[in-house]
Amino acid sequence: MRVFVAGGTGHSGSYIIPELIAAGHEVTGLARSDASAAALSALGAKVHRGDLQDLDGLKQAAADSDGVVHVGHRQDLLPSGGMDAVAAAELPIMHAYGAALAGTGKPLVAAGSIGSPGNPGRPVTEDDPALPAGEEHRGTLRARNVVESAVVDLAGQGVRSSVVRLANIAHGTSDRAGFLPMLIALAKDKGFVGYPGDGANLWNAVHVHDAAILFRLALEKGPAGRYWHAVEDGGIRFRDIAEAIASRLGLPAVSVPNDELMTPGYFGFLTNIVTQSYPASNLLTRRILGWEPAQPGLLADLDNGNYFPAG
Secondary structure, three states, X not given: OEEEEEOOOOOOHHHHHHHHHHOOOEEEEEEOOHHHHHHHHHHOOEEEEOOOOOHHHHHHHHHOOOEEEEOOOOHHHHHHHHHHHHHHHHHXXXXXXXXXXXXXXXXXXXXXXXOOOOOOOOOEOOOOOOOOOOHHHOOOHHHHHHHHHHHHHHHHHXXXXXXXXXXXXXXXXXXXXXXXXXXXXXXXXXXXXXXXXXOOOEEXXXXXXXXXXXXHHXXXXXXXXXXXXXXXXXXXXXXHHHHHHHHHHOOOEEEEOOOOOHHHHHHHHHHHHHOOOOOEOOHHHHHHHOOOOOOOOHHHHOOOOOOOOOO
């Protein structure tokens, strides 16, 4: 299969491309710079020069492929416009892919968030749709749900589209800008590792290599209009994560009162995310796609040398 990958030099993409090539697929990656082009070539991919703002170029690249994997985002928009701006920029990209792939039955697999179904009071499943976002959700992860919904809706236009919902933490040796490095940086800056309230809220995690395998399986055989859960550790107490970080930094793990002053005072723009609970199931993903995570879990992988380098 000829596969076009957007976001191929990022944390997830740098694992997805080798996974696809090892399975016999021919991969072309989007590169906006010479450095990105060189990185793609080093991974074994062909290069399509352009960026996420070039909708005509993305549409043509999708039309020339047998399938598309999209894991790229306009990270540059976060400081000024937050998640709302990121979603607003990404939605036309999905429409461009849809226009290129409509009626072909070709696959489009896009990255999503495990938090998109909200918190129904039980572990979310792959059958739970992304919740609509309103004005009250501006600035939160839920603002991007419109993108996930657009991808799944393309199934009605003859695209074998699906969304891989990534866990809160996709850990591995290439993790530089995910939630885990942010939490570690916060702890170093504050002098202690904070957790909200009693820290009993549940987070989830997946090794990025296992997530890459799931993207490949969804591309190769995933039915249209589905959500898949890239979740290995489906419910880890936030306090356990904080204490694991604390033990490696030699800092105390401290409860941060979960109120409108104290929690933002420590977590800042991460407050809305870290105070939520995200229990999730991967049962349907494993049953339908045959996905079986095999890499170390989050707490074990903290010692991979990336998060706490020796010395």
